[in-house]
Amino acid sequence: MLENSENQAAVGATTGQSQRETLIREISADIKRLSAFSNRGLWAVSLFLLVSMMAWRNFPLLPLPDRVTALLGAPPPPGMISLVLLLYTFSAIILSLSRMMAAIEHKSSFCHVGYLTAFFLFYHFAKALDDNYWAVFGAGITILSVESYRIWNYCRENISRKQEQLEFVKKNGRMPVEE
Amino acid sequence: MFKSLAGRALVPVGIAVTGFVVVCFLLLYSAIKTIVDRDSAVNATNLADTVLKSARYAMLKNDKDILTTIIHNIGQQKGVEHIRIFDKKGVINISTRNEELNRQVDKTADGCIICHAGQVPMTTLGKMEQVRIFKNGQGSDVISITAPIYNEPECSNASCHVHPAGQKVLGTLDIGLSREALLHSLASIRIQMITFTLMILVLTVGGVTALLLRSVFQPLQKLSKLALQAENSELPATPPAHFPRELDRIAQSLYKLSQKSGSASSRSKTPGRDVDLPK
Numbered sequence: 001m002l003e004n005s006e007n008q009a010a011v012g013a014t015t016g017q018s019q020r021e022t023l024i025r026e027i028s029a030d031i032k033r034l035s036a037f038s039n040r041g042l043w044a045v046s047l048f049l050l051v052s053m054m055a056w057r058n059f060p061l062l063p064l065p066d067r068v069t070a071l072l073g074a075p076p077p078p079g080m081i082s083l084v085l086l087l088y089t090f091s092a093i094i095l096s097l098s099r100m101m102a103a104i105e106h107k108s109s110f111c112h113v114g115y116l117t118a119f120f121l122f123y124h125f126a127k128a129l130d131d132n133y134w135a136v137f138g139a140g141i142t143i144l145s146v147e148s149y150r151i152w153n154y155c156r157e158n159i160s161r162k163q164e165q166l167e168f169v170k171k172n173g174r175m176p177v178e179e
Numbered sequence: 180m181f182k183s184l185a186g187r188a189l190v191p192v193g194i195a196v197t198g199f200v201v202v203c204f205l206l207l208y209s210a211i212k213t214i215v216d217r218d219s220a221v222n223a224t225n226l227a228d229t230v231l232k233s234a235r236y237a238m239l240k241n242d243k244d245i246l247t248t249i250i251h252n253i254g255q256q257k258g259v260e261h262i263r264i265f266d267k268k269g270v271i272n273i274s275t276r277n278e279e280l281n282r283q284v285d286k287t288a289d290g291c292i293i294c295h296a297g298q299v300p301m302t303t304l305g306k307m308e309q310v311r312i313f314k315n316g317q318g319s320d321v322i323s324i325t326a327p328i329y330n331e332p333e334c335s336n337a338s339c340h341v342h343p344a345g346q347k348v349l350g351t352l353d354i355g356l357s358r359e360a361l362l363h364s365l366a367s368i369r370i371q372m373i374t375f376t377l378m379i380l381v382l383t384v385g386g387v388t389a390l391l392l393r394s395v396f397q398p399l400q401k402l403s404k405l406a407l408q409a410e411n412s413e414l415p416a417t418p419p420a421h422f423p424r425e426l427d428r429i430a431q432s433l434y435k436l437s438q439k440s441g442s443a444s445s446r447s448k449t450p451g452r453d454v455d456l457p458k
Binding site: 089 | 187191194195199201203209212
């Protein structure tokens with residue numbers, strides 16, 4: 001009987017130890033993932049700067065606007081592209097600030113690089129890129145800066161929370177009670 | 180900066196407002212520039228039509244002296260950089276610049292390549308396609324209109340210098356106008372818009388910062404000081420006042436807490452206190 005209870009205690013201790021190790025591993029993996037994720041905004045900004053450099057040189061790798069418009073038809077007028085750019089910038093900033101307020105993890109930075117590249121291309125094919133280059137560049141830098149800040153802030157808060165959890169698990173072998 | 184509440188609250192709002200206002204300014208300026216450019220092109224095209232109509236009778240009569248006088252008189256007008264008429268082969272027959280006379284025009288030049296890109300040159304052009312903008316030899320910006328002089332029944336039937344009826348274009352009028360006044364106006368608009376943009380930015384970002392500092396961050400700093408005093412059992416010199424309603428409740432609680440802990444600590448330090456305590 002005594003031997004049996006000793007066995008149970010030993011098994012319980014082993015299970016507790018393995019549970020603690022599992023939790024530590026999971027939390028450490030989360031911290032690592034969040035650290036990598038916090039740089040996502042900066043990667044998106046770098047990619048956007050690369051696209052902007054190509055746009056500044058009038059997209060040397062793409063066919064000439066006349067050849068593309070001959071294939072696809074006339075592009076929308078520059079005034080309409082500008083209107084859509086304005087609405088897009090407004091919506092993107094509002095969306096980003098809302099996500100910041102609600103502390104939502106959302107991986108949207110690279111989508112914005114895609115949308116902004118589309119604006120560069122539309123202006124390029126409408127032969128209005130010279131007049132509107134800085135507007136797209138300014139919109140891109142603003143949206144991506146707010147997004148980078150949101151992602152970085154979200155990750156930093158969660159990393160510090162995870163580090164506190166990690167300390168608690170190392171001491172007590174279980175997760176702390178959530179607020 | 181990013182650890183404080185002020186930094187966290189103000190940085191994203193500052194970036195978003197500044198960026199959006201700058202984008203609005205750039206798009207608005209681009210739209211104004213497009214409208215001004217289009218209007219100046221329309222005015223230049225109308226001027227080219229006026230020149231052609233003024234010179235029509237002289238051309239019909241093949242009176243080169245009158246035609247040259249008309250072109251020279253219009254060329255002396257302020258803002259007109261050049262006027263030239265060249266024939267179908269591209270040889271300049273009349274020009275406000277005498278050194279250009281009887282010279283062949285380069286068909287691959289900016290204004291000519293639009294029609295002469297293909298093997299057969301185009302005979303009709305849209306209004307905006309007739310316009311080209313470039314810097315001339317003196318380095319000043321010029322808007323130039325190339326208007327074709329079409330063959331008319333009066334030209335092909337005239338007894339003096341008959342053109343064949345099948346020839347659609349007899350020659351071309353090229354008129355260049357200075358963009359100096361236009362660029363000056365655009366620069367003036369740009370300066371005014373930059374000034375307004377800066378004023379809007381200072382008002383919005385500065386206003387929000389000032390209001391948040393005054394209404395939120397300074398009271399929070401005072402609360403933090405009160406909490407520290409309560410923690411160290413120190414009684415504040417004066418009761419907390421002038422807090423916003425939401426924070427006033429916390430400030431009063433902290434003040435009462437520091438009062439209680441202060442009196443408790445002073446009682447425990449009073450000599451003979453233990454004697455009075457009930458056993």
